[in-house]
Amino acid sequence: MKTLVIGPSWVGDMMMSQSLYRTIKANNPEAEIDVMAPAWCRPLLDRMPEVTQALAMPLGHGALELGERRRLGIALRKEAYQQAFVLPNSFKSALVPFFAAIPKRTGWRGEMRYGLLNDLRTLDKAAFPLMVQRYAALGYPAAQIKSAADLPPILWPKLSVNQTEITTVKESFALTGERPLIGFCPGAEFGPAKRWPHYHYASLAAMLIEAGYQIVLFGSNKDHTAGEDIRQLLPPDAVDHCLNIAGKTTLDQAVVLIAACQAVVSNDSGLMHVAAALDKPLVALYGPSSPDFTPPLSHQARVIRLISGYHKIRKGDAAEGYHQSLIDIQPTQVFSELQQLLVTSKERECGF
Template identity: 70%
Template sequence: MKILIIGPSWVGDMMMSQSLYRTLKHNYPDAEIDVMAPAWCRPLLNKMPEVSKAIAMPVGHGQLALGQRYKLGKSLRASGYDQAIVLPNSLKSALVPFFAKIPKRTGWKGEMRYGLLNDIRNLDKQAFPLMVQRYVALAYQKQDIQSEQDLPQPLLWPKLQVESSDITATIEHFKLSTELPIIGFCPGAEFGPAKRWPDYHYAALADLLVEQGSQIVIFGSAKDRDVGESIIAKSGHPDSCINLAGSTSLDQAVNLLAGCKAVVSNDSGLMHIAAALDRPLVALYGPSSPDFTPPLSNKAEVIRLISGYHKVRRGDSDEGYHQSLIDIQPELAFETLMKLLSRCESSASE
């Protein structure tokens, strides 16, 4: 059986989609699973053992590029795919499998995709409250899965595989200390400061952790570089904090996160990567909600002081922070992390 997945275009969604790949491989051990996604996804897909091949989607997110999608689909006609599973809900995301003439084309109805998909599912959002459940449901026949209660339990959560040699080589490449445990900070967020824990809280937490004998490594994209610098400037131990935001490739960031003793993160794609690496994780939530896309790990602790979903792109407080995140004090994050590490160490010794 050969399956083509049209994958998501966001880091967190891509990580959650691995649950689908793992489920398909469990159900069909001989299946060959290829994933078409933006080229930046390749480092993640390469660490998913269920994925046979990563195929770069040459069309930018949001672009129709009908002619280019047609040529791409036509080029796949001889690949022998038995089924395509389309994860994004857009009409354009269903075009390549249609043009490729893949016999079975599965996905949620989305943007009125009748005809493009011939195994179309009508989504009851209350029946599948989690995004990961909506992905995994597509691994089964439509008549067999009507709600989350029908899904086999437990779900196969995302699980990246990183070689220990790659962790060691990347730590050496960035000249990080091999004597001190690494606590990773992921202070960025895709939609701006309203989803970010304040830099001054990260700085205060860094001080508490450095005094416990840790080194702090800050992860993120180039646009998170200034946040990382601000954290270090406000810390009382700047020499024990290393800002790698914008300085690593995605592959290097994954290798380093895999080598962390623990990770503290905003609601972000890197948070989902840390969860998939099975690192002890403290996830800090404000206006966004963990009810739909929580970190999928038994070693994750979520801190959130409000309920419900709040569509806020910029908070009303200084620097655009949301008050609910300001209210999460560094001492609470520190205590939560210490309890989490103690629990993980106890479990490991049993």
């Protein structure tokens, strides 16, 4: 069966969508899955063995451009897709499969998409509390899956990186020393309210450097300053063991270098989901956002959160915009969780 997926536009959502692709392939090993998503997603999609082809969505996030979507859909008719899955909930995201005349078009109801989708599912949020459950459920007939309890074990996201790639990319960033790497992902898409304070990251970095580790700071261009804030608070003899590569890597290089890390400490962010999909020992730090909806999908992940519920907050309490619930998470607690994860990971490697 030839399948088109209209994919999400965020790193974390794209990672969780892999559970749908894995479900489709598990149910039909001969399925060919093409995913249409923003071009920046390609490095992630190329590392998902279930995906046959990544198709670039040329339209910007939020743009309707009805005529262009119609042209895109008509151009896809030659591919003779048998089914489409539309993962975003917007009206416009369902237009391309409709114009492509794909016989079966599956998705949650979202923004009143009657007619555009003909395998339309009505979402009971309480029945499917996790985003990954909502994605995976679309891979089964609607009558078969009424709630998350009906789902077979979900196939979690899993990215593929080989040792040759790791060696090459580490060399290109001069990360060839003897110190094992610990990755920090101190950024967050919606600003400082979702970030663990930079001064806490600096304290944790100092502890880990003292213990013999090399710290690598990941993120986009806009996270580079946060990385420098961390480095400036380190003791002078520790700074050389904390490398800020936020904004200096491609997404693919970041994936490879995260795979090279012994463990990762991250805010609730897209790179947190990448680390989980690479099965890295991971400490995930949550504040106002909730792990009850988008937790890291890994048995090697530990979540630290001091409040409950979801809080729609864009700016925190402190002058720097941090949220008090994240300020209250102490570096010593994170260090302790990280040590336990590293011991457990080492035992797993040794077969204990």
